[in-house]
Amino acid sequence: MPAGAVIEFHNISKRFGGVAAVNDLSFTVEPGRVTGFLGPNGAGKTTSLRILLGLVAASSGTATFGGVRYRDLPHPLAMVGAALEAASFHPGRSARDHLAVYTIAAGLPRTRVLEVLTQVGLAAHAAQRVGGYSLGMRQRLGLAYALLGDPGVLVLDEPINGLDPEGIRWIRGFLRDMAAEGRTVLVSSHLLSEVQQSVDDVVIIARGQLVHLGPLSSLDTDAAPQTIVDSPDRDALAAALTAAGITFSIGRTGLLAATPDPGLLGHLAFTAGVELSVLHRQKAGLEDSFLALVGGGHSL
Amino acid sequence: MISFLRSVSAEFAKIFTTRLWWILAIVLFCYIGLLAGGLAALFGGVQTGVISPDTVNTGGAAITFGTLPPLIYSFASSVGYVFPVLLGALASTGEFRHQTLTPTFLATPRRGVVLGAKTVTLILIGAGLGLVALAASVGIGGGVLSAFGVDALLQGSGTWLLVARTLLAMGLWAAIGVGLGVLVPNQVASIVIVLAFTQFIEPLLRLAASFLEVTAKIGNFLPGAASDALVGASIFTVASPAGAAPLDWWQGGLVLLGYALIATIIGYFVSWKKDVT
Structure with missing residues (x-):
């Protein structure tokens, strides 16, 4: 497992048309801790994460992993695992084949496919077409994709959405384990209560701007x-x-x-x-x- | 380079892990087989006198011996080309529709590499569809011709040159499909454009252009006409009134390649390198 890297946002701004979705956002995320990236819907969380992953171009500013932009990482999937909110699957492809495609693209060993499906509890449904998956199963498959390269950094956008209570308990333990192994874990949510049992630090944004940064306990003394x-x-x-x-x-x-x-x-x-x-x-x-x-x- | 080859393998896996490719291949085989077999029976019968010329109104178009087999074989591309275009267009629009650009660009952040790999992959798979279409047009069409006692010309190098050029044409058509798909990422719109253009607009344009020599020269640069020039035979060139001479085969190939490149490059800028949200 590669070591966790520090995620850094430097003065990230993004405008869609005339509207500022993210405005001068700067913060760092440390390895070995679970960091909650919080804010109401529409606050700019997903846009910020997509900028970090090179999927959306920032209007200004840079976001890096250990000082390197995502697109310049030599082995991106082996360094950063990301699961984004969108259901990014071809419904006619099985979970196993879905993961195999990206294992090939990233040059990872094919044995990883079954390993990550087992890790997220989907091994029994590996050959099933994703079109028949429930929302919770899709979330798990997204997570399996993130884990393909056994990365030191995890970036998860709303991973708890759509999970059943058993799944929520499972992912909380999973996030703690990942951080305990020294990985960097950045997990977004629009509900603090969803993640407050798992996060060490919080980064809170609203209307595209940073409003609070610090350990979870710092929220206590603010009020x-x-x-x-x-x-x-x-x-x-x-x-x-x-x-x-x-x-x-x-x-x-x-x-x-x-x-x-x-x-x-x-x-x-x-x-x-x-x-x-x-x-x-x-x-x-x-x-x-x-x-x-x-x-x-x-x-x- | 290694990342490009990995991308090509991944693009192959994308095609072969969904059902579309073999559905298209089966429909293509049946369609071309019926058409080539049926018309081989009709023309072969007329030529050999089994079917009386009076029974079929040929409009006085005399078909000489030796031209019939290439005409029948070329159905593989002159009619079958819409299949690789569809596969190519669905391969690129599917990435937008199913939001698979996200995992794709996460695994391979260099987007130009992915688009190049997709084009190369679809050229090869398009040629594969060409093989299927030729199996139908040469296998069934040629078999029917032989049954009517017409020389199927399978010994002649001309036929095998036609086969090779058909494979090339079908590959290029798939690349055009990929380009169209990034130019018009909306899948439904893309399919409508493919079907409307190939089945309706272009045949009409080619016919209209063929009446005047000036327009016929321009008409030669329509993609379907260029494809027929590349392959070297087509029912359309036989059916159209005498116009300008068609392009040379290599010119036809370059014109097709040009369409594919222009569509893909413009598509890269208008959709492929845009924000993935």
């Missing part, structure tokens, strides 16, 4: 945190908070205090002699932070 606090004597608690200069609003389950620190409120209540019945941090879900980042006018 304005609050602490819920309540007391049998709510008025005394409110007075103590006001005295300490902490703003709050009255929520359904208590007072929503504008501080991330429950300890501070506990100390405050203790010194003021107010009994507490509720004290916990209000966790904004990752999905909430995600939607706040990409929302801005046109949320899903």
Whole structure:
């Protein structure tokens, strides 16, 4: 297996007609980690990935694997495996023949065909024409194509779309395994919840622009945190908070205090002699932070 | 170079892993076999007196001995050429239609290499279809001629030259199909153009052009006319009124090659190297 390479986007822009689909996008994707490439539908994810793979020409900027453009890679399939959203199959060709065609084109050993079909759980359907495949089977076949050259880099566009629950569990483990072996894994999705169990890092774009970049946990701290606090004597608690200069609003389950620190409120209540019945941090879900980042006018 | 040869092998695999090629080959064989066998029986019968000339209105067109076998054999290309064009056009439009350009260009990012490999592959497979068509026109047509006592001319080098040129013509027609397919990537539109042009527009144009000497010279450069010139015989050249002399066989070949190259090169720029979305 070749080592994973760093994926780099340098100031990528793409205009279709007068419309900017991707605007000055720059980020890097490290090997050994699963990176989620997130954004709502139409944010420019697929266009960015197709630019990375040389299928779409960027209006400006460069995207490279370890500093080399896709089209200049000496053995592209052996270095980068890609599965894109589109169902790119001739319906009259069997899965085995479909993969054999590209194995020949890339000069890979023919034994890889059955190996990757086994790896994605399609070996029993190898001789079946792809026209009869379900959406989930097509997703697996797309993945099998990506794995043909045993590449160090995987670029997967919405690989979870159309998978059944068992398939979703399988692909989560698969992505973790690939990264654990030192490969670079870039996986796009329009739903954070789909990938949040598998990704280490997130790159979030909206309207063609980068809006957030960092480890998954960084999404947690981005949202304005609050602490819920309540007391049998709510008025005394409110007075103590006001005295300490902490703003709050009255929520359904208590007072929503504008501080991330429950300890501070506990100390405050203790010194003021107010009994507490509720004290916990209000966790904004990752999905909430995600939607706040990409929302801005046109949320899903 | 090695990447080109791999691409050629992959293009061969693409053709032979779907059903279209053998369906076209069977239809081609039956069509040409019926036509060549039937007309060999008709003309052979008239020539040998088995069928009375009065029964068939030949319009006074005297068919001399020696021209009949090449005429029958040339049905392989003069009528059968639409099959390699279709196969070529379907091979390139299919990549757009089924979005297989994505895995193709991922495996071979040099798009010019892929298009060149596809053209070379289809030339060879087109020649293969030529072999099938000749098996029908020479095998069945020649057999019927012999049965009527007409010399099938199978010993003559002329017949074998015609066979070789037919293979070349059928290969070039497949390349024209590939070029048309990248020029008009919409599969339905491409098929309609192939059928309308080969079955209707070109025969009419050739007939219309043949009435005046000036237009007949231009008409010689129509692809079907060039193909018939390359092969050296055709029912169309016999059926048309006396016009300008046809092109030499090699000129006809170059004209066909020209059509294939022009369509493919323009197609490369208008569709093949565009964004694959």
